Amino acid sequence: MAALRKNMQSFRKLNNICTSYCRTSIARHLKTIFSKGDPLEYFLRGDVETILRRITGFDPERTFFHHKVKYANRPTYKVLTDEELQQEYQKGEEIKERRLQMPPFMNCREEPDTIIADDPDIAPAIDSNYVFVDISEDYERIKGYSLRPVVIRHENGQLKPADWHTFDRVSQIYFPVPGREVYPPKMFEEDNLEPLLKEENYLYILERACVQFEPDSSDFIRVTHRIYEHIAAHHCFDCLRSTRFFGPMAFYFAWINKIEPLLAEMIGRDLLVDAIDLINLKRIIHNQSIKEGDILKIIKDYYLEDSNKHHIEVLRDALNDLEKRLEAKMQKKQESC
Amino acid sequence: MMARTLFSRLIISQSCHNVIIQQLKLAPFTCRTASMVRQISCTVCKFEESDSDERKGPKKTSDPKMEGCKGYIPRFVDPEESLRYMDSEAYKDVYKDEPVWKPYRKNAKGNFYPKIRKTCIRQGAISTASPCPICRDDYLVLDYRNIKLLKQFISEITGKPRNLRQIGLCMRQFKKLQLELAKAQDYGYIEKSFPFRNYDYTYYYNLVSKNKMSESPEDTSQNTNIPAGEPSQNTTEQQSSP
Numbered sequence: 001m002a003a004l005r006k007n008m009q010s011f012r013k014l015n016n017i018c019t020s021y022c023r024t025s026i027a028r029h030l031k032t033i034f035s036k037g038d039p040l041e042y043f044l045r046g047d048v049e050t051i052l053r054r055i056t057g058f059d060p061e062r063t064f065f066h067h068k069v070k071y072a073n074r075p076t077y078k079v080l081t082d083e084e085l086q087q088e089y090q091k092g093e094e095i096k097e098r099r100l101q102m103p104p105f106m107n108c109r110e111e112p113d114t115i116i117a118d119d120p121d122i123a124p125a126i127d128s129n130y131v132f133v134d135i136s137e138d139y140e141r142i143k144g145y146s147l148r149p150v151v152i153r154h155e156n157g158q159l160k161p162a163d164w165h166t167f168d169r170v171s172q173i174y175f176p177v178p179g180r181e182v183y184p185p186k187m188f189e190e191d192n193l194e195p196l197l198k199e200e201n202y203l204y205i206l207e208r209a210c211v212q213f214e215p216d217s218s219d220f221i222r223v224t225h226r227i228y229e230h231i232a233a234h235h236c237f238d239c240l241r242s243t244r245f246f247g248p249m250a251f252y253f254a255w256i257n258k259i260e261p262l263l264a265e266m267i268g269r270d271l272l273v274d275a276i277d278l279i280n281l282k283r284i285i286h287n288q289s290i291k292e293g294d295i296l297k298i299i300k301d302y303y304l305e306d307s308n309k310h311h312i313e314v315l316r317d318a319l320n321d322l323e324k325r326l327e328a329k330m331q332k333k334q335e336s337c
Numbered sequence: 338m339m340a341r342t343l344f345s346r347l348i349i350s351q352s353c354h355n356v357i358i359q360q361l362k363l364a365p366f367t368c369r370t371a372s373m374v375r376q377i378s379c380t381v382c383k384f385e386e387s388d389s390d391e392r393k394g395p396k397k398t399s400d401p402k403m404e405g406c407k408g409y410i411p412r413f414v415d416p417e418e419s420l421r422y423m424d425s426e427a428y429k430d431v432y433k434d435e436p437v438w439k440p441y442r443k444n445a446k447g448n449f450y451p452k453i454r455k456t457c458i459r460q461g462a463i464s465t466a467s468p469c470p471i472c473r474d475d476y477l478v479l480d481y482r483n484i485k486l487l488k489q490f491i492s493e494i495t496g497k498p499r500n501l502r503q504i505g506l507c508m509r510q511f512k513k514l515q516l517e518l519a520k521a522q523d524y525g526y527i528e529k530s531f532p533f534r535n536y537d538y539t540y541y542y543n544l545v546s547k548n549k550m551s552e553s554p555e556d557t558s559q560n561t562n563i564p565a566g567e568p569s570q571n572t573t574e575q576q577s578s579p
Contacts, residue, residue: 038545040544041549044538044541044545067530068496068528068529069494069495070530070532071495072494098533098535101535101536101538103534104541106541178532179531179534185522185523185525186523186525187524192524192525196525204525204528205525207531207533207534208525211531211532215536
């Protein structure tokens with residue numbers, strides 16, 4: 001195992017992890033999206049959460065799907081009384097709640113800029129950056145992540161809080177989260193992510209991103225947003241339905257005012273109630289009032305007035321198809337009568 | 338001799354009406370007994386050059402016809418060439434549709450599985466008569482890009498390498514398999530198992546309420562990693578995979 005560890009270390013050094021994060025492109029993307037305010041406020045609202053839950057739906061095969069399991073166990077068969085069966089159903093409900101818990105849609109956390117201490121006299125003695133961690137147990141713990149002071153003494157003598165990449169790495173060394181790597185896997189770098197997206201294995205990448213990154217880290221935001229955009233370009237929205245990521249995806253499109261592709265897909269599948277939910281979601285996020293009434297009328301009003309003109313063609317095609325289908329249904333009814 | 342004397346004593350004691358359970362004292366076992374006589378014989382050692390060659394084994398060859406045999410010096414093959422080999426007809430001829438380790442069986446005498454071999458290749462040449470499935474074929478190279486080959490050695494359910502007794506690799510190749518598998522999982526070519534991540538929403542509710550209370554411009558202190566907070570009790574739910 002020691003030889004294996006040595007090999008992995010040399011492999012990582014050769015591949016230069018620090019230079020591979022293209023911070024300028026992330027910064028540009030984040031500026032455009034999060035200039036409107038804090039999305040977490042809206043994401044955590046009760047009415048938004050109910051809408052998102054309704055849209056995701058529930059398909060047991062998809063919700064409880066495991067890519068890979070830790071141990072290959074045989075299935076167990078039990079003989080249960082009615083009460084015990086009810087308890088098992090309740091356990092199933094709890095598991096369902098856990099599997100459908102949506103990762104929060106957040107603003108990117110800001111890099112700390114404060115200087116705690118400035119001692120330029122020490123500078124000649126410091127040959128590289130020194131990282132100091134506080135390992136005491138008193139600090140507030142988020143489940144699965146610890147917020148401890150990590151501080152760097154730079155070569156110019158300044159003592160600053162650590163930037164978030166260093167903080168994540170150091171935190172993982174001293175207080176490991178199961179499933180998380182100290183160095184982020186190479187699959188999340190931009191060059192390596194593209195070939196993986198072609199195979200359309202979105203769920204695996206998203207779940208791994210959830211384990212590896214915090215929801216407010218720039219890497220998590222970059223990866224998830226890139227996946228959502230790829231899904232929209234290839235019209236694979238159904239891949240994420242009845243999983244925990246459908247809600248955040250719908251929220252993302254509502255936030256950037258691009259719900260037309262998703263709307264068109266819902267209309268194509270005759271999920272008109274979901275379509276109205278999505279329109280109302282967008283109205284809530286942009287502080288407009290929710291409209292209620294005839295389903296078709298709401299969709300048509302949205303198409304005529306509020307839709308984003310860049311993506312309107314998809315919606316137009318979908319609505320035309322819907323009208324044809326409805327006409328065909330009416331004709332069939334008249335013939336049968 | 339010892340067993341017979343014990344048994345005879347037992348029979349005698351049981352046959353008596355008044356059975357006294359005797360603590361049978363075993364005589365200490367020593368090497369020096371009368372029956373053993375040291376035998377010394379003279380053997381004449383005849384040394385010939387042809388004998389010494391045979392004892393060392395077959396000569397080392399690079400002859401491709403001797404591929405997979407004892408004494409063959411394996412060629413260095415590029416991992417990319419190995420990728421092409423996996424799709425070629427030569428591969429299909431030899432292995433057909435089975436995984437590479439299926440036709441191989443380690444020579445085990447009786448019920449006991451032998452120790453796992455350290456390596457098939459010593460001093461540059463194959464040093465066993467039945468090398469493991471990868472050492473015997475030059476063109477099978479374990480590499481993180483060679484997903485087709487790697488997937489044959491892992492279990493589909495867990496994403497971990499299969500039991501060494503099933504696949505029959507030597508330790509050297511197995512370590513290489515572990516390394517290349519880890520690299521492939523790092524790149525995302527092969528899937529890995531990891532626990533499901535759940536979030537403690539109370540932290541995020543607190544964040545939002547803090548942000549609302551502080552008026553613009555937002556305090557950056559809430560997002561830095563030096564918390565002003567007090568120690569709080571958080572529920573420690575266990576993350577158990579369903």
